[in-house]
Amino acid sequence: xxxxxxxxxxxxxxxxxxxxxxxxxxxxxxxxxxxxxxxxxxxxxxxxxxxxxxxxxxxxxxxxxxxxxxxxxxxxxxxxxxxxxxxxxxxxxxxxxxxxxxxxxxxxxxxxxxxxxxxxxxxxxxxxxxxxxxxxxxxxxxxxxxxxxxxx
Amino acid sequence: xxxxxxxxxxxxxxxxxxxxxxxxxxxxxxxxxxxxxxxxxxxxxxxxxxxxxxxxxxxxxxxxxxxxxxxxxxxxxxxxxxxxxxxxxxxxxxxxxxxxxxxxxxxxxxxxxxxxxxxxxxxxxxxxxxxxxxxxxxxxxxxxxxxxxxxxxxxxxxxxxxxxxxxxxxxxxxxxxxxxxxxxxxxxxxxxxxxxxxxxxxxxxxxxxxxxxxxxxxxxxxxxxxxxxxxxxxxxxxxxxxxxxxxxxxxxxxxxxxxxxxxxxxxxxxxxxxxxxxxxxxxxxxxxxxxxxxxxxxxxxxxxxxxxxxxxxxxxxxxxxxxxxxxxxxxxxxxxxxxxxxxxxxxxxxxxxxxxxxxxxxxxxxxxxxxxxxxxxxxxxxxxxxxxxxxxxxxxxxxxxxxxxxxxxxxxxxxxxxxxxxxxxxxxxxxxxxxxxxxxxxxxxxxxxxxxxxxxxxxxxxxxxxxxxxxxxxxxxxxxxxxxxxxxxxxxxxxxxxx
Amino acid sequence: xxxxxxxxxxxxxxxxxxxxxxxxxxxxxxxxxxxxxxxxxxxxxxxxxxxxxxxxxxxxxxxxxxxxxxxxxxxxxxxxxxxxxxxxxxxxxxxxxxxxxxxxxxxxxxxx
Numbered sequence: 001x002x003x004x005x006x007x008x009x010x011x012x013x014x015x016x017x018x019x020x021x022x023x024x025x026x027x028x029x030x031x032x033x034x035x036x037x038x039x040x041x042x043x044x045x046x047x048x049x050x051x052x053x054x055x056x057x058x059x060x061x062x063x064x065x066x067x068x069x070x071x072x073x074x075x076x077x078x079x080x081x082x083x084x085x086x087x088x089x090x091x092x093x094x095x096x097x098x099x100x101x102x103x104x105x106x107x108x109x110x111x112x113x114x115x116x117x118x119x120x121x122x123x124x125x126x127x128x129x130x131x132x133x134x135x136x137x138x139x140x141x142x143x144x145x146x147x148x149x150x151x152x
Numbered sequence: 153x154x155x156x157x158x159x160x161x162x163x164x165x166x167x168x169x170x171x172x173x174x175x176x177x178x179x180x181x182x183x184x185x186x187x188x189x190x191x192x193x194x195x196x197x198x199x200x201x202x203x204x205x206x207x208x209x210x211x212x213x214x215x216x217x218x219x220x221x222x223x224x225x226x227x228x229x230x231x232x233x234x235x236x237x238x239x240x241x242x243x244x245x246x247x248x249x250x251x252x253x254x255x256x257x258x259x260x261x262x263x264x265x266x267x268x269x270x271x272x273x274x275x276x277x278x279x280x281x282x283x284x285x286x287x288x289x290x291x292x293x294x295x296x297x298x299x300x301x302x303x304x305x306x307x308x309x310x311x312x313x314x315x316x317x318x319x320x321x322x323x324x325x326x327x328x329x330x331x332x333x334x335x336x337x338x339x340x341x342x343x344x345x346x347x348x349x350x351x352x353x354x355x356x357x358x359x360x361x362x363x364x365x366x367x368x369x370x371x372x373x374x375x376x377x378x379x380x381x382x383x384x385x386x387x388x389x390x391x392x393x394x395x396x397x398x399x400x401x402x403x404x405x406x407x408x409x410x411x412x413x414x415x416x417x418x419x420x421x422x423x424x425x426x427x428x429x430x431x432x433x434x435x436x437x438x439x440x441x442x443x444x445x446x447x448x449x450x451x452x453x454x455x456x457x458x459x460x461x462x463x464x465x466x467x468x469x470x471x472x473x474x475x476x477x478x479x480x481x482x483x484x485x486x487x488x489x490x491x492x493x494x495x496x497x498x499x500x501x502x503x504x505x506x507x508x509x510x511x512x513x514x515x516x517x518x519x520x521x522x523x524x525x526x527x528x529x530x531x532x533x534x535x536x537x538x539x540x541x542x543x544x545x546x547x548x549x550x551x552x553x554x555x556x557x558x559x560x561x562x563x564x565x566x567x568x569x570x571x572x573x574x575x576x577x578x579x580x581x582x583x584x585x586x587x588x589x590x591x592x593x594x595x596x597x598x599x600x601x602x603x604x605x606x607x608x609x610x611x612x613x614x615x616x617x618x619x620x621x622x623x624x625x626x627x628x629x630x631x632x633x634x635x636x637x638x639x640x641x642x643x644x645x646x647x648x649x650x651x
Numbered sequence: 652x653x654x655x656x657x658x659x660x661x662x663x664x665x666x667x668x669x670x671x672x673x674x675x676x677x678x679x680x681x682x683x684x685x686x687x688x689x690x691x692x693x694x695x696x697x698x699x700x701x702x703x704x705x706x707x708x709x710x711x712x713x714x715x716x717x718x719x720x721x722x723x724x725x726x727x728x729x730x731x732x733x734x735x736x737x738x739x740x741x742x743x744x745x746x747x748x749x750x751x752x753x754x755x756x757x758x759x760x761x762x763x
Contacts, residue, residue: 311760332696
């Protein structure tokens with residue numbers, strides 16, 4: 001292994017390179033189908049965050065930050081939160097806070113829950129940004145404590 | 153139209169916090185403007201809400217338009233709007249103060265995000281009618297507060313933050329267990345419905361166990377004496393605006409308000425419970441006053457003083473007589489304003505001189521005239537000197553204790569009051585009177601926004617006694633005390649929403 | 652009944668960990684155990700013998716389902732627990748950075 005190369009072995013790197021996009025797709029699926037399957041914003045958001053945490057583990061912190069920077073994580077979480085409040089406030093203008101202003105749709109179909117898919121997307125963004133940001137922040141502490149620990 | 157107002161008390165601070173989280177770290181000045189404007193705007197709203205509940209009694213909003221057996225309610229009665237006015241009045245002054253104070257820390261936008269999240273959590277606790285929402289909002293507020301206690305990230309701040317976090321989580325888990333027991337017994341989470349079912353089913357051992365869990369959990373949140381260990385560490389270690397918020401508002405809305413809302417309005421008081429609360433209140437009074445005597449750290453002394461004053465509030469409210477509840481609520485108001493003011497002035501002294509040790513201060517009122525006189529006003533209000541509000545509230549509590557036949561407790565309260573006067577005046581003399589030390593010759597008075605907020609709070613301290621005038625008393629104090637006095641009426645006034 | 656008692660036993664084990672252990676990480680572990688005990692208790696309250704998952708689909712009949720409300724509540728509680736744990740762990744890391752130890756008796760500087 002080269003001296004300044006970070007992260008784990010080539011096997012882990014190759015596998016995670018292959019798997020990452022599929023995992024991201026699965027996370028998106030879980031988020032978007034939250035209203036008809038068992039899942040939703042939180043579960044899908046965790047899956048999507050795990051993709052970037054996998055990259056962080058396989059390629060080291062720099063590799064992960066290249067694909068998803070810290071400020072991007074903050075902005076992702078912020079957009080999700082703002083979206084959540086906006087949806088709630090649109091419902092508020094229509095009569096009740098968090099009111100479902102889109103109507104019920106067709107049961108067991110994709111459009112079956114009115115505003116809930118949008119809430120799921122918002123929560124998914126929040127969880128993705130927050131969880132990834134937290135792990136990055138904690139590894140930041142770690143690399144401050146053990147500056148030589150990353151050079152393996 | 154006005155009953156639609158109440159969800160906004162949670163939504164607007166949260167929206168502001170999210171806006172700052174999204175944009176604040178880039179745009180300079182935006183966090184300060186948003187963070188100061190939101191509490192001021194909500195203060196105006198809370199006055200409107202107070203007038204509304206005075207006219208109509210209660211206000212209910214159905215979240216998402218779902219009716220009660222399924223849906224979650226947000227609502228308010230006289231006690232809620234009373235607390236909302238206190239919370240936003242003090243929070244507005246604190247936010248104005250913080251705009252200058254927080255400049256000495258790095259990344260002030262994080263401070264404003266967490267400040268607004270605390271505000272949203274407190275408003276949620278105050279306006280919710282649902283047990284589980286109460287728990288969630290309480291955890292939101294305490295986690296944000298825990299992070300803000302450790303905001304300085306120095307040794308003591310971190311230690312105090314860790315202690316606060318551990319104790320508060322344990323308290324919250326006790327509350328969760330209590331909620332689970334009540335849910336198992338009644339299959340409901342709505343407070344009014346639970347109150348109805350408990351009244352019809354009669355007493356049970358499960359409810360007693362749940363009551364004990366609530367007592368421990370909210371006792372930890374309100375820092376009543378056997379559970380007070382976190383308070384004297386956490387309150388001094390936080391930045392001064394957060395100390396003011398913690399001491400003035402958080403222990404009251406998360407601890408005392410929730411405790412009495414649940415015990416009086418939902419479960420119902422029993423004589424044994426009254427005696428336990430009276431004893432805990434009296435114990436807090438004495439312990440806090442005695443421990444405050446020997447303190448050298450200005451903010452730590454104030455934290456112990458908070459412990460003692462919380463004892464007064466709980467004692468007054470637990471008496472259960474009209475006079476006692478009136479005194480307890482009035483003391484809650486006076487202590488919120490006065491103790492926030494004292495913490496802010498302690499913060500001003502730390503801001504200008506960089507020390508909290510009382511022995512190193514002296515004669516500071518010559519260099520810091522506004523801080524000195526504001527601090528004196530706060531100390532006189534807390535310790536109960538006649539023209540100030542605190543005198544009347546303590547007097548009412550002591551009269552109520554005598555009237556209810558607890559003469560021993562009344563004497564104890566008077567003794568604790570004398571101790572309060574002694575230690576606060578000693579601190580004032582050490583800090584602001586006497587000869588000016590050489591090293592403080594160059595000290596400058598604090599910036600104008602800090603001065604304005606301190607003067608405002610001092611003015612409220614001075615004129616607080618006017619709230620006992622018959623015209624204002626009916627509007628502000630009486631409608632709150634009516635709720636606690638007719639606790640058993642809670643379910644019937646809030647019920648009837650079932651379709 | 653005995654299951655509920657075990658929940659309280661688990662809660663007491665967590666409390667013991669919080670009160671008696673000296674290591675910061677072990678205290679956090681104690682809090683996590685307490686949380687799990689409370690969650691388990693809440694879930695068990697909504698459970699019904701031989702019940703099925705409360706999920707509506709085309710062919711299911713609405714009978715003998717477990718109570719879905721505690722499950723929704725516990726999901727929220729788990730997320731809150733996650734947030735609490737993260738805050739405490741971050742504080743513990745910073746504490747280690749400042750003091751160089753996880754021993755709470757050596758960290759204790761605030762007294763009196």
